[in-house]
């Protein structure tokens with residue numbers, strides 16, 4: 394089965410002024426996506442803009458594959474005008490997806506804004522006790538709350554302006570939780586997706602508290618399939634044991650978000 398395929402648009406439903414739920418039906422057999430993987434979607438059926446845009450796999454339904462997207466710039470505003478019945482090109486599923494939690498670890502899913510699109514299928518796939526921390530700027534920007542309540546054992550909601558849930562940043566809410574629920578008998582593993590400053594702040598907390606986890610990173614992408622090097626991030630890696638160089642045991646390397654990511658171990662990214 395090829396990762397390049399065409400699909401018919403089933404619906405492109407506005408959820409609020411900025412976010413749409415996009416449902417497509419592939420016109421040929423396709424590879425099953427894993428939580429954390431993504432697709433490159435043609436925002437309009439023409440050569441302008443030329444480049445496809447990356448969107449996380451959100452959900453599979455009997456109708457097809459769904460995506461949640463925020464209208465940001467030219468590509469996504471053109472995409473918001475796509476109509477039922479139109480045919481578009483996609484590439485996917487791409488990237489590595491979230492690793493499964495080890496036995497005995499409680500997953501803490503931390504989403505900022507549209508990052509919930511990537512984490513929601515993980516919440517759906519996990520059969521064990523799961524806590525979800527979800528933050529947005531305001532109440533209007535919180536999406537799929539009813540579905541999330543069904544999927545999770547406990548849902549922590551926060552907004553920057555306090556219009557719903559606790560007032561504050563999702564990383565602070567997570568930090569409070571970890572401070573009050575610390576126990577030598579409980580091990581947590583974090584899975585996070587959201588804006589870069591949120592992931593950076595979260596990584597600091599995870600490293601301080603020695604909690605393992607994974608972040609799904611967003612970068613501008615051109616090809617989405619590892620060919621253009623347009624999406625690299627800096628990561629730290631241990632030097633080979635027998636390196637003769639008399640430098641610290643740590644070196645910087647670059648990895649492609651579309652190929653080696655978008656999910657990376659929390660301690661690997663150099664912010």
Ligand SMILES: Cc1cc2nc3c(=O)[nH]c(=O)nc-3n(C[C@H](O)[C@H](O)[C@H](O)COP(=O)(O)OP(=O)(O)OC[C@H]3O[C@@H](n4cnc5c(N)ncnc54)[C@H](O)[C@@H]3O)c2cc1C
Pocket residue numbers: 431446447448449450460461462463464465466467468469470507510511610611612613614650655
């Ligand atoms: C692996 C991955 C998964 C993603 N999943 C989703 C998703 O499920 N839903 C969703 O709404 N968005 C998702 N994004 C972000 C989405 O791809 C961008 O918002 C989109 O490409 C913007 O296109 P545009 O033409 O509207 O904006 P442009 O006109 O290209 O840019 C508008 C603004 O958005 C920023 N931007 C552009 N591309 C990206 C990007 N790839 N990541 C972050 N900021 C960007 C630009 O720097 C600029 O500030 C994902 C990105 C990646 C890398």
Ligand code: FES
Pocket residue numbers: 613614615616617618619620621622623624625649650651652
């Ligand atoms: S977008 Fe081309 S290498 Fe990642």
